[in-house]
Amino acid sequence: xxxxxxxxxxxxxxxxxxxxxxxxxxxxxxxxxxxxxxxxxxxxxxxxxxxxxxxxxxxxxxxxxxxxxxxxxxxxxxxxxxxxxxxxxxxxxxxxxxxxxxxxxxxxxxxxxxxxxxxxxxxxxxxxxxxxxxxxxxxxxxxxxxxxxxxxxxxxxxxxxxxxxxxxxxxxxxxxxxxxxxxxxxxxxxxxxxxxxxxxxxxxxxxxxxxxxxxxxxxxxxxxxxxxxxxxxxxxxxxxxxxxxxxxxxxxxxxxxxxxxxxxxxxxxxxxxxxxxxxxxxxxxxxxxxxxxxxxxxxxxxxxxxxxxxxxxx
Numbered sequence: 523x524x525x526x527x528x529x530x531x532x533x534x535x536x537x538x539x540x541x542x543x544x545x546x547x548x549x550x551x552x553x554x555x556x557x558x559x560x561x562x563x564x565x566x567x568x569x570x571x572x573x574x575x576x577x578x579x580x581x582x583x584x585x586x587x588x589x590x591x592x593x594x595x596x597x598x599x600x601x602x603x604x605x606x607x608x609x610x611x612x613x614x615x616x617x618x619x620x621x622x623x624x625x626x627x628x629x630x631x632x633x634x635x636x637x638x639x640x641x642x643x644x645x646x647x648x649x650x651x652x653x654x655x656x657x658x659x660x661x662x663x664x665x666x667x668x669x670x671x672x673x674x675x676x677x678x679x680x681x682x683x684x685x686x687x688x689x690x691x692x693x694x695x696x697x698x699x700x701x702x703x704x705x706x707x708x709x710x711x712x713x714x715x716x717x718x719x720x721x722x723x724x725x726x727x728x729x730x731x732x733x734x735x736x737x738x739x740x741x742x743x744x745x746x747x748x749x750x751x752x753x754x755x756x757x758x759x760x761x762x763x764x765x766x767x768x769x770x771x772x773x774x775x776x777x778x779x780x781x782x783x784x785x786x787x788x789x790x791x792x793x794x795x796x797x798x799x800x801x802x803x804x805x806x807x808x809x810x811x812x813x814x815x816x817x818x819x820x821x822x823x824x825x826x827x828x829x830x831x832x833x834x835x836x
Contacts, residue, residue, distance in 0.1 A: 542764025546772045549756030554779035556749045557628055558787055559742055564624040567735070569617055570727020572743060575735075577721030579747030584717065587710050595711050600704065608700040608712070609719035611693045616720045618690025625683040627790035632780040633672045633800045634687040636773075639807045640665035641695035643814075649699055661809040668802025674795040709758070770811055774804050 563572050588596065599605050622631045644662045646652040654662075673684055701712065735743065760769045777800055784790035 539764040539768060542760040542762075542769050543772065545756045545763065546760035546769040547775060549753045549760060550772060550775045551779060552749055552753035552756060554776055554783060556746060556753060557623065557632070557780065558783045559746050559749070560620055561623040561628060561788070563739065563743060563746065564620050566739065567733050567743075568727060568731055569620040569624065570724045570731070571733060571735075572620055572724075572746070573616055573720050574724030574728050575740070575743040576747040576750070577717050577724060579744035580717050580751050581714075581721070581747075583748055583751045584710070584714065588714060595708055596714055599711060599715075600706050604700060604704060605707070605715060608697055608704065609715050611697040611700065612716045613719040613723045615690050615694040615697060617723065618686050618693065622683055622687040622690060625681075626687065627788070627792070628780040628784040629777065629790065629792050629800075630672070630684075630796055631687050632777050633796055633803060634669070634684075635691045635694065636777060636800070636807065637665060637669050637803050638691050638695045638698065639810055640669075640803065641692055642698055643810050645695065645699060646702075650702060658810055658813050661806045661813070665803050665806030665810075668799040668806060670799070671802060672796045672799025674793070674799075713754070765815075771808055774807070777804070 560572060560576075619631065619635070622634075640662055643654060643658055644666075647654045669688070673688070704712065781792050784792075
């Protein structure tokens, strides 16, 4: 880990990788701005109304890509039941996130969501039958300890909002696991149904309660969807330009932005238990990431060696 800064900024690193790093950092900033705007807007409008208008704006931005990609790909999907389950989980995650940030500091909510890789690593052996060794299990345990510390379980701190944050991050982990089983589905198809599911849920919600929207807030609500879409594009592009081991750790800059924006915009001062727990979670997540990358490299080397041995025997 100590060599990471040199790896990222060394002149020997290909320019494509450096662009990937910059795009990933920019994508994390865009996600953070999206979170700040979302927290600001849910103080005035219901979560359902924010999600509905955000979804409509995102679909408008996505429409040209869907048109050129072909509508047929949107309706002829693999494993429809699994697709529906993923849409349900993604919708629940969006509502839980905006509900959580309407009550809790951004840094607290982001800490819980950054634990998602830990949940994925813990669940994957049982759902995807992916082996997890003792090193990653140790990191998973450390990560869970961090969640408990950040949650600060007590009669005062163990609030429904904090519990919803934990459940929301777990639904996000479930969505990612379902996404792994749907690798054959194009990204645009996954994103389309994800947005549609959230939009329909938001529509049902606003049919019960609608707050008149000012022109300024309508612009901000629309911008919310555009910024989120742009952030996804930047992250996807970064992952194509640079190795995952290089850019994926940069997702933890979300926590730094959450602390900064939470303090500047909302006056939130980070709690000490949250900062300590976040340290455990970030360290655990980084170890799991680098360990998975190491095992992938070892697997490729082993496969190549077996290929050479088999070829020499011919």
